Amino acid sequence: MANDKFVGRHNGPRQHEIAEMLKVVGVSSVDELINQIVPTSIRLQEPLKLDKGISEYEFAQKIKAIGAKNKIYRSFIGMGYYPTYTPAVIQRNIFENPSWYTSYTPYQAEISQGRLEALLNFQTAVISLTGMEISNCSLLDEATAAAEAMGMMFGARSRTAVKAGKNVLFVDEDIFPQTLDVINLRSVPFGIEVVVGKFEEVSLTDRMFGAIVQYPTASGEIKDYAAFAAACHEKGILVTAACDILSLVMVKSPAEWGADIAVGSTQRFGIPMGFGGPHAAYLATKDEYKRSMPGRIIGVSVDRLGNPSLRMALQTREQHIKREKATSNICTAQALLASMAGMFAVYYGAEGVKRIALHAHNAAVAVNNGLKVLGYTQRNVNFFDTLEVEVADVKKIEELALAKEINFFFPSSNVVRMSFDEVTTEAEIAAVLDIFAVAAGKNNGSAAVIGEEVAFDKKFARESAILTEKVFNKYHSETEMMRYIKKLERKDISLTHSMISLGSCTMKLNAAAEMLPLSFPEFSSLHPFAPSNQVEGYLELIADLEKDLAVITGFAATSLQPNSGANGEYTGLMVIREYHRANGQGHRNIVLIPASAHGTNPASAAMAGMEVVVVACDEKGNINVDDLKEKAAKYSDTLSGLMVTYPSTHGVFESRIKDMMDIIHNAGGQVYMDGANMNAQVGLTNPGTIGADVCHLNLHKTFAIPHGGGGPGVGPICVAAHLAKFLPSHKLVKAGGSEGISAVAAAPFGSASVLPISYGYIKMLGGEGLKNATEMAILNANYLSKKLEGCFSTLYTGETGRVGHECIIDVQHLKREYGVDATDVAKRLMDYGFHAPTLSFPVHETLMVEPTESESVQEIDRFVEAMISIKNECEEIKNGTADAEDNVLKMAPHVATEVSADEWNHKYSRMKAAYPLKWIEENKFWPASTRVDNGYGDRNLVCTCAPIESYL
Structure with missing residues (x-):
């Protein structure tokens, strides 16, 4: 078994068939074919310095050993990530089902009706809970969703407001720090000034266009924002609420108190924490803003026979049409996780999610009552699931908690923050109270009983109905739920049926051996802000994967934080931007982009505050090098860089690619290489050898993470040595370079729980296997x-x-x-x-x-x-x-x-x-x-x- 080479399982052509294929192509060997395609000037001179490939069995043992280094402590950290239970019927039939995880984005509606219905359920649940009129069918995470809302509010300004310089965003200080970090970075390219303060005290000015508040707040308090929202509207200021989706089951919807936009994460709807993701975020708003919403929207239409059918509505309005005028990027979805979260709402229905929400709340109530008996001051008067406790010695509490394998969050030297959840038990409540009792030198005499008391002020209580639609009231037995999921599955084409031959999307095998670790609790159950000594396995895997990706790309360093290819593009450009700024060249804002480039390229450039100049292509589809040279010279004083896809979007290795690198570098620019076509480079050439400075990689393409019907995507960037210190950082966890830009995603390592897939892909193929896979991709084409x-x-x-x-x-x-x-x-x-x-x-x-x-x-x-x-x-x-x-x-x-x-x-x-x-x-x-x-x-x-x- 140890000698069963994975490369033979991953690649389609059998060894005895390759000779016949070569004969059809008209060459005598694979080497001859590759020599005709990949320019000699950029070929690697030696094999990739990676370990030899291992078998599936050996990988299974390796990944188990890595997982064993992670410690599964009970997390009460909260901060946007909560333990939850994934119903087995959803885990087995969607999450672990290749018919769901290998399907493509539903651009072809007729063979995507099942997935589209699952996403419509997600939208409908979000609309119901937020009280808004329209929702998209997911975004990347809560932090980037809040940043998208900022951009949406900014774009909604009237012409008069634009002329008047209305460019200030107010953010309430009691927001998750990772969200504020992402907002701060996203604001810079647009010239948005972010003002942080208390919403009760802020003086609203005519220069403000938007406000963002957390609901409930990061510290756990349920605040009354009605008067604040009304005051904002009087000034023409739009209001976004970053909402805990589970709390909205019990507390008033943001629409009811006057919010214009609601954003958040649906992780609490049955999605594992997974050390930070992937999780489906949401953005919901009023109908009047539907045409400026970011992301994808599922809508109802009719088919040729007049029957109702679903499709992606307004699906081309951003990068495919607006390109450099785009304010967002459509490749920012988490479809597989949205399908799961939607099914969570379907399976439990209104009564089920009410029981779950009430349980989380009552667990917090029980702890709060016990803390009072022990003499502690708990700061939150109106809370849903989060308490803030004043203590004399945080270190003592932490020490006692760790001894019981429990994690809390410590926002300051004298405060303990803890959030409770749907899986909290009475035994755990007793353990928590014991910690505080010992710290106070007392006996815990309180009975740890989870009751059914609603402890917050009635004025905050939700009275409007939720999840009234038929689908949320129909499939509550496992038998019916299983059949419903299977019914939808049968309406969708996926890699379980046939080849999905999408150019630039690389719908390759997502091997079962790579996917299995995702269900291991050692990877799925960890909080992204857990202490580093509890996540040593993850950190080992991450460091090893970062190193391997750097070797593969020929670069010096890697950041795994960007959680989609589009986010990777944006991150790469922001790193280049920071490099220029650090060198006193912050005025460099021109990006040259070939006319043939992916629509995501100009959209990402616009988000990074760049001005796009299009470079012409010749009649053969290659970049017009003379036009590139002319424009690089014309803009040499302000040139930030070139965005180039290689091989080109036309599927060709352009022979003058090194000349293009020299042209840009000689004009003072940097070269960003789009990694969409990296599947044609691995083991044969790489961006570093070619001369680029930064590239993003689509792990959901080249490195075998599945597309999941339109996400998860993972878009890490690899950079040359001079850019390494600018890789994205994180407020709460050590990550990135010494002078790193702010975070580009909520979690320090992005969608960490799917990284074992790419890790396994690289480890099982090894350097030689990766090269062989590239050769077979080229031969097949x-x-x-x-x-x-x-x-x-x-x-x-x-x-x-x-x-x-x-x-x-x-x-x-x-x-x-x-x-x-x-x-x-x-x-x-x-x-x-x-x-x-x-x-x-x-x-x-x-x-x-x-x-x-x-x-x-x-x-x-x-x-x-x-x-x-x-x-x-x-x-x-x-x-x-x-x-x-x-x-x-x-x-x-x-x-x-x-x-x-x-x-x-x-x-x-x-x-x-x-x-x-x-x-x-x-x-x-x-x-x-x-x-x-x-x-x-x-x-x-x-x-x-x-x-x-x-x-x-």
Whole structure:
């Protein structure tokens, strides 16, 4: 077993098949192919200095040993992270289910209806609890959600307010410090001045555009913000409340006291703390602000047959259209965790979550009552679950608590803060009171009984109903819940069904051996602010992973804090910005971005306060080096840097990449390399060798963390030595460089609980295996491109006629020749059982395909056969065999109810619609909807909606 090499499990092509694939491509060896694709000038001269690959069994033993170094103490730290129970039916059927965690972002609505409904449930629960009118379907974490709200309020200013210099944000001082840290950093590029103080004492000025308060406060007090909100509104100031989602079950919703925006985390809805994430945050607001909301929104539309169907509403409004004018970034979601949190609300319903919230509150009440008997002063008069206790000797309390394997939070030298939760037991309450009794030299005579008393003032009590929709009142037995989850699962395509060949998204295998540690309590149960000597296993894993990623990228240091690729882009640019500022060059604010770049690039540049200058591409899709040189010279005094994707977004290793590095450096700029296509570099070349200064990595692409239907994503950055000291820091935990920028995420190491996946991927493949995976990714892409030759051409190739790890299939001519377009091809592929490749990006009316190294030659051949069959269907339209309008492409996809209906009104057969190739009969995937009408959904925006059955 120890000799069973993981690389043979991860890669799709079998050794005996590679020779035949090479013959199709037209080369004699893999080395010959790579030599034709990757420029010699940037090839690594020696193997990556990484450990040799280990087997799955060896990794299982290794990760268990690392986990054993973590100490699972009982956490009452709170501060935005709380112990919770993940219902087993959700853990087994969603969290540990590859049909849920390997699906892609639901851009193709017809084969994503199950996930979309789960996300709609999440939105509906958030709307219900916050009292707002519209919600997005998740953000990265509470701190970044608060920063997004700041940007949203800033963007909502009237023209008059903008001209008047209305640029001050007020933040109440009793906010989580990690949230304030992220807000402070995000505010700088926009020229926002952050004023921190007490909301009861602040003098509201005409220069203020927004205010942010914590509800309940970080210290645990439930405050009455109604008068403050009214005063803000009189001054034209919008108010954001950062809310504890569980408290909203019992206390008034923020909408009821006048907040305009509510943000927070849904971690308390059944998501493990996981040393900081991933957890789904939320942002909810009034309907009038819906078109300036960040992130993704699920809305209701109709399909071709007039049936209600779900889709991502307004899904292209930010980076895909606004680009450098974007104020946010759509790649900021935690879909898998949002699905789980939504299902938590479904499973428990209103009465269940009320019991959970009341239990957390009553645990705090019981401790508070016991502390009074012991003579302690507890500061919070109105509290939900958090107490602040004045003590003479914090160190004594800490020492006694640690002896009982209990963690508290200590905000100052004479205060102990503790937060209780849904899993608090009476035995734990007794243990807590014993600690304080011993410290006071007394006996704990209080009975540790969790009652049902509501201890806060009635004026704060929630009276409005919650979770009244049918879906929250229907699936409360495990049998029904299991079937509901399975029903939704059947509506979604994922890697459990077929290849998802999305260019730049690298939908590779997420191996079960990599995923298993996520369920280990040694990784899932730890608080991100736990003492360092309790998390030695995590810190070892993190340090080792940071080192390996630095080696792979050719850089000096790594930060794992950015919790999405988009956040990684932003972080990389902010590090460059800080570097210039430290060198007295803070005026450098021009970023050159190629016209072919990902839409996230200009959106992230805008968020980092940069001014974007677009660099042209030539007719072959390569960066126009002359234009780059001209613009670098023109802006040399103010040039901050270049954002470049390599290989290019067109899937080509541009031979003049080193020249581009020199041009930028000679003009005083830094080079940021987008890591989206790192899957074509690992082991062959790297950003450091090429000459870049910083890159972000999509661990959810190249390094095997699953996409989860649109998150979790992890976007660490690796930097050259001169940038290392500027890596992001954290207020509460030692992290980052000696002169690090403020935090870019709530947790010091971002979404730490999913890092074992990438750690395992690297350790099991080893240096040689990583290189082999890259070679297979490149071979698969070139094989696919060659097999499609004669039917579909590849739009861009390198100087030797090869592509990198992905290729752009040209379908621009279809409209002219056959009257069908790229969307028709994408929808028809669903009838063949495939998710569409990346549609109309980076070139309109094309399909960008990336098979990845994990796909077998048989699966690639099936995809090629499907594409050839679709081309034949196009020819049938041209020669008159098929109708110009009523044909299988224009009507695609086809659903089971239509194909099996008594009436069939199409001019082609049912068999042709549903089973165009013989092998489809063996494993037919039925789309859940016929083609969804996107325009209808945007014109009739319905997002504050009940689950889909209520529309039937």
